[in-house]
Amino acid sequence: MRIAFASTPVGPLGSGVGGGVELTLEILANGLKKLGHSIEIFAPSGSVLAGFAVNQIDGTLQTPTQDADRGEPISIAKGSVLENIWDKIWREQDKFDVVLNFAYDALPMRLTGLFRARVVHLVSMASLTDAMDGVIVETSIRYKAAIAMHSRAQAESFSGLSPDVRIVGSGVALDNYQFNGSVDGALGFVGRVSAEKGVEDAVAIAERTGLPLKIWGLLQDNDHLQRAKSRYPRASVSHEGFVTSAQLGRVLGQCRALLVTSKWVEAFGNVVIEALACGVPVIAYRRGGPAEIVVDGQTGFTVEPDNLTQMAEAVRRIGRIKRADCRAHVTSNYSSESFARKVENWLLEALAAI
Numbered sequence: 001m002r003i004a005f006a007s008t009p010v011g012p013l014g015s016g017v018g019g020g021v022e023l024t025l026e027i028l029a030n031g032l033k034k035l036g037h038s039i040e041i042f043a044p045s046g047s048v049l050a051g052f053a054v055n056q057i058d059g060t061l062q063t064p065t066q067d068a069d070r071g072e073p074i075s076i077a078k079g080s081v082l083e084n085i086w087d088k089i090w091r092e093q094d095k096f097d098v099v100l101n102f103a104y105d106a107l108p109m110r111l112t113g114l115f116r117a118r119v120v121h122l123v124s125m126a127s128l129t130d131a132m133d134g135v136i137v138e139t140s141i142r143y144k145a146a147i148a149m150h151s152r153a154q155a156e157s158f159s160g161l162s163p164d165v166r167i168v169g170s171g172v173a174l175d176n177y178q179f180n181g182s183v184d185g186a187l188g189f190v191g192r193v194s195a196e197k198g199v200e201d202a203v204a205i206a207e208r209t210g211l212p213l214k215i216w217g218l219l220q221d222n223d224h225l226q227r228a229k230s231r232y233p234r235a236s237v238s239h240e241g242f243v244t245s246a247q248l249g250r251v252l253g254q255c256r257a258l259l260v261t262s263k264w265v266e267a268f269g270n271v272v273i274e275a276l277a278c279g280v281p282v283i284a285y286r287r288g289g290p291a292e293i294v295v296d297g298q299t300g301f302t303v304e305p306d307n308l309t310q311m312a313e314a315v316r317r318i319g320r321i322k323r324a325d326c327r328a329h330v331t332s333n334y335s336s337e338s339f340a341r342k343v344e345n346w347l348l349e350a351l352a353a354i
C-alpha cells in the first residue's frame with residue numbers, strides 16, 4: 001500500500017505535545033515500511049522523524065481537545081495547520097491508496113468519503129466532547145472499517161459507536177527499552193504533567209509510602225505540579241524533564257513501579273507497555289486502557305480509581321511481581337511488529353470495504 005500519514009495538528013513530531021500519538025506514528029511508520037508499504041508523512045513544521053523526510057506544513061496549531069469542556073464546539077483557527085495538511089494531501093491524493101489520520105478532529109472525519117484515496121482514522125483519545133463524539137460515532141456508522149481505536153475501554157466511552165470499529169492495541173519497539181531486574185528504585189510517573197494525568201495522586205503516594213517519585217514528561221501545567229507538592233510537602237519528588245524515548249528506554253527500568261493515576265479514560269496508555277518492557281510493574285487505577293493491559297497480580301496491580309489507600313497498599317506488595325513476567329507480557333502481546341501487523345490488516349480491510 002502507498003500510505004499517507006496525516007499527523008496530529010497539535011504540535012510538531014518530536015515536541016512531546018502530541019503525547020502517545022507521536023510514538024504511535026513512529027512505530028507504525030517503521031513497522032509498515034518494514035512490511036513493504038511506502039509511507040509519506042504530513043506534519044506541522046518543525047517535525048522530526050528519524051528515517052523519514054516529513055512534509056513540513058505551516059499553520060496555526062490546533063488546541064488539544066483534552067483541554068476542552070464537554071459542551072465545547074469544534075473550532076479551526078484562521079490559517080490552521082490542520083486545514084493545510086489536508087489541503088496538501090487532497091492535492092496529492094492520487095499518490096496514495098490510503099490516508100491514515102492521527103488527528104482527533106472533525107475535519108478529517110468529515111472528509112472520509114470525499115477523497116479518491118481511502119481515508120481512515122486511528123482515534124487517539126476516548127470520548128471528550130459531545131461534538132467530537134457525534135462526528136466519530138457517525139463516521140463509524142457511515143463508513144465500514146474507517147475507524148480504529150486502541151482499547152475496548154476507549155471504544156466503550158463512545159455511545160452508539162459501530163461494533164465494526166477495529167481495536168488495534170498499541171506496540172513498543174522492544175529493543176529500545178532496557179530490562180532491569182532490580183526492585184529497589186524510586187516510584188515512577190511518566191506522562192504529560194497535566195490535570196487529566198493525575199500526577200497529584202502519584203505525589204500523594206510518594207508521601208504515604210515514603211518512597212521517592214521520579215516524574216518524566218512535558219510540563220504542560222506547572223501550577224498543577226506545584227499545587228500537588230504543597231499539598232503533600234513530605235513527598236520526595238523530582239521532575240526529570242521531558243526526555244526522548246531513547247533516553248526513557250534507558251532510565252525507566254530503574255523504577256520499582258510505575259504509577260498510573262489518570263483521571264480521564266486513557267485510550268491506551270503507552271507508558272504502561274513501555275514500563276513493562278523494562279521489567280517495571282505497573283500499578284494503575286481500574287480506568288481506561290491501562291486496566292486492560294495490566295494483569296492484576298502478575299504484571300502489577302489494578303486498584304479502585306482514585307483510591308490512594310489501595311494504591312499505597314499495592315506499592316507495599318510490589319515485590320511479589322516477577323519483573324521478567326512484565327517484559328514477557330509485552331513481548332507476547334505488544335511488540336511493534338504485532339501492532340504494525342494489526343494495523344496493516346485493518347488498512348487492507350478498509351481498502352476492501354470501498
Ligand code: UDP
Pocket residue numbers: 018019020021023190191192216217218241242243244245248268269270271272274
Ligand atoms: N514520553 C516521552 N518522554 C517523556 C515522557 C513521556 O517520550 O519524558 C512519551 C512516552 O514514552 C509515551 C508518550 O510520551 O510514549 C505518552 O503516551 P501515553 O499514551 O501514555 O499518553 P498521552 O500523552 O498520549 O495521553
